[in-house]
Amino acid sequence: MLSTPVRPAQRLQGVASSPVRDLLALIDRPEVxxxxxGLPAPELFDLDGLRAAFDRVLSGPHARRHLQYAPTEGNPDLRALVAARMSARGLPTEARDLLVTTGSQQALTLIAAALLDPGAVVAVEQPTxxxxxxxxxLAGARIVPVPSDDDGVDPAALAKVLAAERPQLLYLVPTFANPxxxxxxxxxxxxxxxxxAEHGTWVVxxxxYGELRYRGAAVPALAAEPAAADRVLHLGSFSKVAAPGLRLGWVRTPASLxxxxxxxxxxxxxxxxxIDxxxxxxxxxxxxxxxxxxxxRDAYRERRDAMIAAMPATAPDGSTWTDPDGGMFTWLRLPAGSNATGLLPAALDADVAFVPGAAFYAATPDPATLRLSFTTHTPTEITExxxxxxxxxxG
Structure with a gap:
């Protein structure tokens, strides 16, 4: 008897697989x-400190409590400690403002569930x-791109999109953006x-990456801007400063949401x-x-510097690239007419990998672009x- 073929839900049909995840499955070879x-360096994880923390919470009179169900909003002590760190960085926050999530990626999913009906418009910086x-x-939204340049999303272009499209939500990675x-x-x-504030638009x-700054002065959070204090949902994560395997993030949310x-x-x-x-x-x-x-910061700064120093000898004439003040990525644009996706098989044959930039575009991708992450390898490995x-x- 022939089995009936599985037909995924309609909402999945427009969702492409992540090329980063697909690449990670292909390049699990030590020579690559x-x-x-966009992975943190595993040798820099504070293994001893995290092991000791797990030992402490699994010992003593409250150990069994840490294996039990817990409040949806999150561990009160954790929320208070995160709130204190955010306040110290210039974004006044109280524990009640925070919802702990299973990685900040889940915060995005929850926001989409709470704010987006099918067909709702979401504006995003392009690329993003x-x-x-x-x-x-997956939420069934219609995604509208907003042009950006070296200083981030273009406010004049954003004003036009907000007026013409009336998006429910604007999504930004304003500090050391990915990609x-x-x-x-x-x-x-x-x-x-x-x-x-003028258009009544929610902002995510x-x-x-905000704490991974290698150069220059810190920039205040967008959520700290008085004009949009009640419109901005600020997402944070332990993935880049502690360990991504914890899958711990949070969303600082206005009281109304x-x-x-x-x-x-x-x-x-x-x-x-x-327990986590x-x-x-x-x-x-x-x-x-x-x-x-x-x-x-000290380790990643050296790695960023090694990549940027190698760029003039790597990129063909006519290329441009970003020199980030922090974070994990540089963005390379090859000369017009180049196709980064077409170059990827040859790169894998040469035991080096990158992510073609096309996947980061909501519309009309630039095929000449690619994303390079510098955090996972030593300066010597980056040079090679x-x-x-x-x-x-x-060529």
């Missing part, structure tokens, strides 16, 4: 130098984080906040892992996280990887 995944595009596609590494300037943050400020997001979280998974939240709270309470982040890449893209 991969600039593809591809998993956000997947999330909004470009760009940072939205202070003046433009004020302009974006004013536009959001995705901020997984707090209940809706909590209900969406209840429907999704009841609550994020109790408890261990993260213990880790934050007993560890100098700022010192750990300084070590990350760039030499391999040059042999491919220089």
């Amino acid at each position: 130098i991969s600039f593809a995944g 984080y591809l998993a956000a595009l997947q999330c909004f596609q 470009t590494g760009r940072t939205l300037t202070t003046d433009r943050r004020a302009a974006v906040a004013a536009l959001a 400020e995705d901020d997984p 707090r209940n809706a997001l909590t209900v969406a979280k209840q429907a999704a998974d009841l609550h994020t892992s109790t 939240q408890a261990a993260a709270a213990a880790y934050l309470a007993d560890t100098d996280l700022d010192a750990h982040i300084r070590r990350l 990887g760039m030499r391999r890449l040059a042999s491919v893209i220089r």
Whole structure:
């Protein structure tokens, strides 16, 4: 008897597979130098500190409590500690403002569930984080791109999109953006906040990289702009400063959305892992996280510098690239007429990997672009990887 073929739900038909995830499955070979995944360096994980934190919460009189169901909103101690860190960075936050999520990616899913009906319009900077595009596609939204340049999303272009399309939501990674590494300037943050307030548009400020700054002064969070204080949902994560395997993130939400997001979280998974939240709270309470982040910055700065130093000998004449002040990525645009996707098989044959830029576009991709991540390899390995890449893209 022939089995009936599986037909996925309609909402999945417009959602493309992540090329980053597909690449990671192809390049699991030690000889490959991969600039593809936006992965933290595993040798820099604070293994001893995290192990000790788990040991503490699984010992003593409250150990069994940490294996039990927990409140949907999250561990109270963890929320208080995260709120204190956010306040110290210039974004006044109280524990009640935060909902703990299973990675900040889940926060995006919850926001989509709470705010987006099928057919709703979402505006995104172009190019933008591809998993956000997947999330909004899964929600059945219509995604409208907003042009950007070296200073981030263009406020004049955004004003036109807000007036013409009336999006329910604007999604941005304003600090060390994925995939470009760009940072939205202070003046433009004020302009974006004013536009959001004028048009009544919700703004998602995705901020997984903000503490990984290697040069220059910190820029205030978009959520700290008074004009949009009640319109911005600020997303944070432990993935880039502690360990992505914890799958711990949070959303700082205006009071008006707090209940809706909590209900969406209840429907999704009841609550994020109790034991992981408890261990993260213990880790934050007993560890100098700022010192750990300084070590990350020192290591990643050297790796970024190695990649940028190698770029003139790697990229063909007529190429351009970003020189990010922080984060994990540089964005390379090859000369007009180039096709990064077409170059990828030859790169894999040369034991080097990158992500073609086309996947990061909501519309009309630029085929000459590619994303390179510099965090996972040592400066020596990066130099060798760039030499391999040059042999491919220089023809």
